[in-house]
Amino acid sequence: MSPERRQCGFSLLEVIVALAVLGICVTVILQIMSAVTTAARVTDDYAQALSIAETRMALLVAQDNPIGMDTGKAGDLFRWNSQVSEYQPAMDNPLFNNSGFTDPENIYRAYHYQVTVSWGGYRKRQLELSTVRLGVAP
Template identity: 85%
Template sequence: MSRRHGCERGFSLLEVIVALAVLGICVTVILQIMSSVTTATRVTDDYAQALSIAETRMALLMAQDDPAGADTGKVGDMFRWKSQVREYKPAMDNLLFNNTGFSDPENIYRPYHYQIVVSWGGFRKRQLELSTIRLGVAP
């Protein structure tokens, strides 16, 4: 008999199965990470587009002479916006105003609260709100 029988080289079936299992787990983890990154990128892009819509709507409202009121609209198939402008009534404990509210002896200027809400999404609804207070001329 020859000596070659006892010293054969190669992988056993058990080693091949373990290697395939480890490879399968690694591929699964990598695919999950890539899926999470893709989802995060899409959500970030959606928020950036919603912010752009809100800023544009806010600029258009601030350019109007008498912006008071509410409005709604749609941008593309995905984004819906609502705007509302109303006279701002501060709380009595608000430090930005004196005890009697906004002080304007000639009653020309009034503070207005501007609010834009952009919403989007199907199963998982998301929304972004942009809000500010600005002085405007009383009608």
């Protein structure tokens, strides 16, 4: 063969290397897309759980100090627990003095409201809202 008649094109080795690089790139892109999809689903679940917890908390606060516990389901995925009890500050809490919350007429009491929403099968997840508010003593 003369130097003028060189064949143009790719060798088999060049084609194999190009396919290997393409395969690696496609694999990486698919893994990134899977991670983004999972993160979006988890974020959506947390947003739904927060909405459920806020709704349950608003219902509790609207009632007149419903001391006790309650549980339920929201859809097929979410379970919630709510609890209202008299608030007992920790002895080492710097926000309270030794006598805790004082009310000379004994009209008001501090109540602790807590709502927990849990969901998930293999990977259990949980979100909790908690607050303390004053209410009229029973």
